[in-house]
Amino acid sequence: MRAVLYVRVSTEEQAIEGYSISAQTSILREFAKAYEYDVIKVYQDAGISGKNISGRPALKELLSDARSKKFDIVLIWKLSRLSRSLLDLLEMVDIFNQNGISFQSFSEKFDTSTPIGKMLLQLLGSIAEFERNTIAENVKMGLNERFKQGNSKGSIPFGYKYNENKQAIIVPEQAEIIKKIFQRYVESRDGNCILEITRELNATGYKTRKNKQWNRTTIKDMLCNPFYAGYVRTGYHSHGWVLNNDASIIKGNHEPIIDEKTFNKISQIIKNSKRMNFTKNENNVAVFSQLLICPLCGGKMYAYSYMGNNYTNKKGELKQYLVCSYRCSNTNSGNNLCKGFQVSYKKIDDIIIDNINSYVNKKLYMTAAKRLKIKKVNTDDVLTLEQEIKRLKSLKEKYFVAFEQSNTEDLSPYIAKINQLHVQIQNLEKELSNVKLNDKFTEVNKLESLFSQISDFKTMFYNISLKSQKEIVRKIVTNIYLTKDKKIKSIKLTNSDVINSYT
Structure with missing residues (x-):
């Protein structure tokens, strides 16, 4: 039977000889030899807690190999080596069972392939989880006691x-x-x-x-x-x-x-200090944060707010300005990459929107001109087809009248002609339907409605929520480049398809 060993020690346990990786491995190899198992691999996690699976690379590899059915049985020194969490433990057992794999514990002496072994597993798993919670509570109590005695509970600062x-x-x-x-x-x-x-x-x-x-x-x-x-x-x-x-x-x-x-x-x-006492306004969404590019160093500019000077409002109440601006991210780093550059929301936001508004409206009219040209072609096609269908239906009606009024015995010429006209009319009606269903033709018919809805991007923009403004801007704009005198140099846009979704 193909067997694998799983061994683990936490950082604290590494100093204890009985818990060591080598000690566990040695015991399990002897255990496998007694049962005549063929040990094909040893998975080991050194200096790692048994609290959960996520931080244990060897255990994750073992579970992956189990799903690939690379072995028949897993040997562990003690249940807590595999997991201290009952939920994780039962999940692993389920993976083993689904792939026809058993596991045995040297210390607890049970085999999960038997009903009694499974029942014992759940009982021992509960005990293991209880032990972990007890350890965590004791650690917390110890830290609190250290604090009461005037000692730091955890890491200490520089110095x-x-x-x-x-x-x-x-x-x-x-x-x-x-x-x-x-x-x-x-x-x-x-x-x-x-x-x-x-x-x-x-x-x-x-x-x-x-x-x-x-x-x-x-x-x-x-x-x-x-x-x-x-x-x-x-x-x-x-x-x-x-x-x-x-x-x-x-x-x-x-x-x-x-x-x-x-x-x-x-x-x-x-x-x-006004600048040290940062006040975050949850309703204040910096629409262009991270899109603006610093003209001094090329760094991204982020939103920054602080309380400004006091002022008295019309009611005689003493208030403070909330100063909101975009500031270069390299200003904070202290690495001399940037001397510091910032610009207020109020100064730059409207200018950016004006630029985008001009671009979007220009795009609308250019698109409109192109679509109107398509419309003329498609309209001519529709008119021609409709006139031809009308002519053929009139001709077909005349043949019906002639057919009914005929005194000749041979009516086959009338029948043939009526059938011919019927087929021609059907084909033309199908062609007309295809023209009308054409995407470009449909877009043209909706063009007037489109213009009435967003012919003014700026008006539309300022009538939606700040969150929606931010989402729309990020679909249109990639970067906004400024000049040193805080003016717009250029606005780099995303591809035209994204812009067309708003045009």
Whole structure:
């Protein structure tokens, strides 16, 4: 019997001799030898959790080979090696059963080819899943306890590392970079120097922990992170540190890099900074985002919004402008690819629509002229056919009258002529029907209705939802190229078929 072995260890289990890949393989080979199985392959996943199938390449290969019926039985050291999820386990067993394959576990001593083995499998699978949930809960409890004791629950930011006791300690050379960033930001006073800080770091040759260049978002997140002031937090999302319902901040056990007074001062600057306090307006869809091309570096331009200056409306209420613009994506990278280029929605959107409107209307009239020419040809054909059919029907009617009034015994000439005319009329009526069903002729008949619906693209465009505007634009436009003085240089369109779907 052709047998294969499946062995797996998680990262934590690799250090334990009994769990090792070599130990499992050795035991299973002896097991196969005792049953006189022919081991043809060993599938192994090293340093991988048994939580699910998706991250286990060897197991996925085994299941693929099972579907191809490349073996007869799968041997495992322990049920949990195959899966800790009951659902995944039963799914794998179903695949094995469908392809006439059994599997045996060395530790649990059962065979899935028997009814008792299948029942035992479900029972043990439930236990395996229970164990996994218990482990996950214990890990969560452990992390929460670490947080209560003032320790970080997970990864720690740039400037720190864990020692052998899992305590966060300062990395001196990285701490110097942190201090430079915070000091530079304090000196800016208005909080609008993050891009400059990013570029200075990259120009100096400083790298992130992953040896990459700095970007604007990373710098902002660092300035907002209280870990540098000696605090730990939980219940936050990354990028802007959005609070969950159970979010909290407590004094940490680690040494701060930035004093609390400096951190609080920076927090106040950030709070007062219009450009740092980004406000997302869900109703504001940037129609041309990612279609505009920066004239300075060729990068794509994305939507960007922030709260502008205060103003008093007609009711005497104090309001703030929402400043909306398109900004080059390379502006944030801090890699000096672009000095920074942006243009407001209000300034550019209408100009783009005017250009598209002119193009679409021009396309309409050019298409119309072509179709009207077709219409003339098709109309002449229809008229000619209709006149000929009318003439033949009149002639056929005359032969019927002559046939009825004839006194001769030989009526065959009349019958032959009537039949001939009948066939001719049928053929012409068929030809007329084909002409009228012609796609071009049908389009021509609908032309007037078409013009009345979208003869003005701009009017149509501004009377649909913002989401629909964005969808239509992406079917018509590929790229929009700007000049350095924020004017339209050219608009690259998609193929005419797509445009014709709106013309």
